[in-house]
Each structure stands twice: as C-alpha cells, then as structure tokens.
Amino acid sequence: MGNCFRRSQRISEIPKAGSFSFPASASTTTHTTSTENRERESHPLPVPTGSEKSSSHSRAGSLPNPRSEFEILSSPDLKSFLLSVLEEATQNFCNLLGEGGFGCVYKGWLDRDTLTASxxxxxxxxAVKRLKLRGVQGHKxxxxEVKFLGQLHHPHLVKLTGFCLEGDHRLLVYEFMPRxxxxxxxFRRKTNSPLSWEKRMKVAVGAARGLSFLHNCNPQVIYRDFKASNILLDSEFNAKLSDFGxxxxxxxxxxxxxxxxxxxTQGYTCPEYMTTxxxxxxxxxxxxxxxLLELLTGRRVRDKSLGQGYTLIEWVRPYLHEKRAVSRIMDTRLEGQYPQNAAxxxxxxxxxxxxxxxxxRPDMAYVLEILEQLQSPKCNSNNRRSSPSLLARDSNLTNNKSPKPGQVRRVSDWSHGFECLG
Structure with missing residues (x-):
C-alpha cells in the first residue's frame, strides 16, 4: 500500500508502506469539520452526464439522491449482509488475501442467486473487507465507499455487492478480482512473465476510462487516492478502480x-493540494x-535506487527530449518489446x-483519447524494433506542452494529430 497522510504530519511521521495491495487503503482518519459535514449533506450524489449517462453500465442516474446515512445504506443495488453470513462465507475469516490500513480482506463464496454463504x-x-475496530480509516x-459505489456503476469501477453494519463491525463485499x-x-510479484506492453496500455486505458467517468459525473467526483495499489485487475487484465474511502x-x-x-498517498499527491x-x-x-510513469518504468514513484531526493518524475524528465533516450527509462523487463515512438x-x-x-495539465478526456490512439493495433505492430509505429505531428506532445486551460481537443479535430503507420 502507499503512504497516506494528513497535511499536519511531518514526513518522518508518515507510516511505512504496508505489504497489502488489494482494496484496502492506508489512509489516515481525520475528523470532518462541521462545514464539511454540511457540504456532504447538501450535495446530491453524482449522476453521469453526456454519453456516460446513456451507457448500460451507468445506472447511477436512476437512483434517488440520498442525503442521510440511512438513505445511503438503503440503496436498492446493495445487499445488507448479516455478520454470520460473511463469517460462514469466509470460513470464519480464514482466507486472508491481504491487510492494509483499513483492515483485512478475505476471500469468500456466496450463492449467486440468494447471496447466502456457499x-x-x-x-x-x-472479496470481503473488514474494518479494524481501531483502524486508521473509520466509519466516515x-x-x-458505500455512498459512491452504491450509486456509480461502470465497467472500470470495482463492483460493490453489499455491506455489513452490525454493532461495531463494518464490512464491505466486493466482486473478486483474480489478478x-x-x-x-x-513491484511485488516475482515472475518470469512481467506485464507486456499491450497489457500495460490496456491497464492505463481502463484506469483512464474510470477516472474520466468520475470527472464527467454531475456533481463531479474526485477520486483523491489514485495509485497502483488501488487499481485492481480481472482475469482479462481489465483495470477497475477500488477503494473510494x-x-x-x-x-x-x-x-x-x-x-x-x-x-x-505520498508521491501521488499533487503539490498544490499538499500546500493549499x-x-x-x-x-x-x-x-x-x-x-503511467510507473507502468512505463517499472519503478515506484519513490524508488531509493534513483538517488536521495529524487522522485520518479524528476528522474525521467531529462530523457523526454529525444525519442531514443526514452529507452533508458523503460522497464528493462520489457526487453525492448515495445513500440519506441508510442513509448x-x-x-x-x-x-x-x-x-x-x-x-x-490536460484533463482526463484528453489523456484518454491519446492513450486509446497509442493502444490501437497500428500503433503496436509486431515489428517494434525496426519500424516506428506512431508518427506524431502534435507539437503539444513533442514539446511537452499542454492544451490551453479547459481545452479538450478531439482527435478528429486536430490539424496536427497522430498518424499510425502500418
């Protein structure tokens, strides 16, 4: 897990990263101010807009807008489980998948029709996530998680099946993500078959679709804890965002x-949010x-091998002025099996x-469209080493310039766009 913190914490006080990377956040519990409480209560829950609203995967708009805890927990799409059912489903919480700041996550089995223990x-x-009674992430x-995942439905958001609220016990029941x-x-799995370029791009595109969906909701949803440990993968390496705490x-x-x-989480949080x-x-x-840099380099954002005081962002910057130099930052486990220009x-x-x-910075709509082009078959030809797979004439990318503030340029509208070569 990443390191979660409050602004009042000194860097030396930030806890070390845990060993768990399933949907359990290591975030720090804080007391909500009365102003924030009023803000949370006064806002209706998000409803997808535009094309997202018409998607068969996006059903949030058909639900009432809960403003109280009772209404949130009364969501018709969520099952309220008895603790005894989840105890039986997990063999009395014996099938441990991992542990994080929120608590422990266990594997369980439920009947598909009745949602009783199987x-x-x-x-x-x-996957059953059980809150530690004195964990760093509390009831809020x-x-x-219940509030957002109970109303937001999208192929790239992890599905919340239900919850348990019984006495001091707080549990969440998710779809199981086998990968x-x-x-x-x-970073953790020792394997002779690392993620290929195609799988890395598939993960990047899927995660971008999830974020773009959240940002296009009305009101907008800010995820606030996007990191590698919160991106879960199904059997086909489709990425889904988890942990909405x-x-x-x-x-x-x-x-x-x-x-x-x-x-x-330290390293993933933008500077202006940390300071203001x-x-x-x-x-x-x-x-x-x-x-995205972690996907390309295979390095953590705070990799000690980069040298004291260096972050991943600072380390890659000098290599972005020339295409050939980018090979020096790419994950060596890829063994050069990637399209150089697309990388x-x-x-x-x-x-x-x-x-x-x-x-x-661009917005996620811009980011997603670029990534979808880089993922296209023509941009990922088998002849990766001898011929370029992508020709870019977009000065914004080649000169590391962002679009104008608020400007989202569709690919079809670009006068100097991308051209994939066969």
Missing part, C-alpha cells in the same frame, strides 16, 4: 476547486501521470499530467 470453490467469489471512509492489484504485478464531490458552478483537509488544500480533478490527473509519447503524456502548474 461452500468454498462453488458459487460466486467475493467506510460510508463513503489482484497493479502494484503486485509491477477518500473520494469527494468536486466543485460546482464557477468554482475551480474545493478546499479540504489534505489526505492521500485546494482539491480539483487536476489532482487526479497528476496521480494518473505518476502511475515516447506515453512518457511525454505522463510528464504533461505531472506538471506542477495545475492549469497546464
């Missing part, structure tokens, strides 16, 4: 940001850029996302 190996596999974050987290595949409704009207207590507490969707864009533009895009100036 025998191991039969029925539907689920637990309720936040675990992206963090496991990039820190998610927050974004600004409305003419406001550019919301002000809130700083929470997040001003939160916007561009904070998620920054975090996405960090994860260069992906790295340049990651750099755009992590610019310190908020207004110079």
């Amino acid at each position: 025998n191991p190996g039969s029925g539907m596999e689920v 974050e637990w309720l936040s 675990g987290s992206l963090e496991n595949h990039l 820190l998610a927050k409704l974004g600004p409305t009207g003419d406001h550019s940001h919301v002000s809130t207590q700083v929470m997040g 507490g001003r939160l916007s969707a561009k904070c998620d864009v920054y975090s996405f850029g960090v994860v 260069f533009f992906a790295a340049s895009l990651a750099y755009q996302c992590t610019r310190p100036e908020t207004k110079r």
